[in-house]
Amino acid sequence: MTTDAAGESVARPRPALWELLFRPFGYIAGVQSLALGLAAILAAGFLGRLSYTHFDGVLDMHTGRPAPLLAFLCEGLVDWLALSIALFALGRLVSRAAFRPLDLFGTQALARWPTILATLAALAPPYQRLTASISAQLLQPGALAPERTDAILGGLLLFAAVLAIVWMVALMYHSYSLCCNLRGPRGALTFIAALAISEIASKIIILRLLFS
Amino acid sequence: MRNLPTICPSCQSQLRVARLVCSECGTAVEGSFPLPLLASLPRDDQQFILDFVKSSGSLKEMARLLGVSYPTVRNRLDEIIARLRAAEEEESA
Numbered sequence: 001m002t003t004d005a006a007g008e009s010v011a012r013p014r015p016a017l018w019e020l021l022f023r024p025f026g027y028i029a030g031v032q033s034l035a036l037g038l039a040a041i042l043a044a045g046f047l048g049r050l051s052y053t054h055f056d057g058v059l060d061m062h063t064g065r066p067a068p069l070l071a072f073l074c075e076g077l078v079d080w081l082a083l084s085i086a087l088f089a090l091g092r093l094v095s096r097a098a099f100r101p102l103d104l105f106g107t108q109a110l111a112r113w114p115t116i117l118a119t120l121a122a123l124a125p126p127y128q129r130l131t132a133s134i135s136a137q138l139l140q141p142g143a144l145a146p147e148r149t150d151a152i153l154g155g156l157l158l159f160a161a162v163l164a165i166v167w168m169v170a171l172m173y174h175s176y177s178l179c180c181n182l183r184g185p186r187g188a189l190t191f192i193a194a195l196a197i198s199e200i201a202s203k204i205i206i207l208r209l210l211f212s
Numbered sequence: 213m214r215n216l217p218t219i220c221p222s223c224q225s226q227l228r229v230a231r232l233v234c235s236e237c238g239t240a241v242e243g244s245f246p247l248p249l250l251a252s253l254p255r256d257d258q259q260f261i262l263d264f265v266k267s268s269g270s271l272k273e274m275a276r277l278l279g280v281s282y283p284t285v286r287n288r289l290d291e292i293i294a295r296l297r298a299a300e301e302e303e304s305a
Contacts, residue, residue: 029281097290103283181287 022170025178028110029103037109040116041080045073047119051128055115057203058083058195061165063122063131071210076112078209082202083172084108086194091180094190099179107175114164114171121161130154169195218252226252226302252299257292264289 015027025033048054049072053063058079084105091099121127126149133146146154176194177187220227229245250258260274267273274285 025281026284027279027281029283033281097286099283099286103281107283178281178287179283181283181290 022167023174024110024171025107025175029107029179030100031102031106033110034102034106037080037106037112040113041076041109042073044112044115044119045069045076047116047123048072048075051119051122053119053122055079056206058199059165059169060199060203061115061118061122061161063127064135067211074210075206076115078205079198079202080105080109080112082198082205083194086198086201087176087180087191090190090194091176091182094186095180095182097181099181104175104179107179108172111171111175112168114168118161118164121157121164124153124157126150126153127157127161130158215255216247216251218247246303249296249299249303253292253295257295260288260292 019026028036044055046069049067049069051063052066053061054065054067054072055061055075087108088101088104091104122131129150130146131154133144133150136143137145145151172195173188173191176191177183180187182190218227219225227247229247230242232241232245233239250261253261263277264274267277271282271285271289275282278285
């Protein structure tokens with residue numbers, strides 16, 4: 001506990017729930033975030049293998065393509081490293097703050113934790129049946145349409161998976177903004193640039209290394 | 213504890229010390245003395261600086277004390293440094 005100038009104790013405010021969900025890196029960074037983030041990336045890889053959910057690009061999520069477990073595990077790591085390196089380079093270029101790479105890489109790893117929620121949504125049977133039905137219709141236009149309950153529940157789960165990806169991007173921006181002390185247009189524009197660069201780089205790396 | 217006023221409530225200029233009194237014998241000294249640079253900072257910034265010095269300048273220790281992450285403390289310190297620089301420039305202008 002800390003004290004103020006008059007020697008009175010200053011209570012440490014408890015973070016609100018929304019802050020822990022959307023701005024967690026004000027409270028966790030460094031080694032802790034790196035360890036938790038890597039565990040989350042690997043967990044998403046294991047769960048992804050069960051539903052054949054690929055994160056084959058920093059912002060991508062595709063289901064249905066069988067692959068060895070190692071490919072699913074490596075995809076998340078490639079995505080994380082591609083964006084972290086791009087953000088680190090741009091952060092060093094435009095930020096006047098002396099930031100630690102460990103904080104940026106660690107919080108970027110932890111920012112990917114909503115991919116676990118996305119893979120859980122993709123594991124649900126209605127989601128699986130809906131995506132299988134859509135794939136069949138795309139391949140054979142006369143194939144059976146999905147059942148109504150599958151269409152509704154699968155659609156909701158698909159929406160939840162998209163929300164998880166949006167949440168992940170919001171966490172990624174918070175991590176970058178906090179670690180590099182960049183806000184406003186400069187922070188937003190360099191973040192978008194890093195996202196674009198790393199999306200292309202990660203897609204190329206994943207396609208070349210894992211699926212060639 | 214009452215806050216030390218540093219800004220003029222009428223024209224928003226920086227206040228100066230005009231009178232100092234000995235609390236023991238009542239001797240008073242009058243003049244026009246500038247406020248110390250740190251006194252021009254908000255009270256919570258002064259508290260941060262005190263805590264920072266007491267934790268031997270360790271940002272990690274500060275993060276632990278305040279229950280926040282390292283980059284949060286780092287950014288807070290950067291803000292205070294910027295405020296101090298602005299106050300220094302204002303003083304020298």
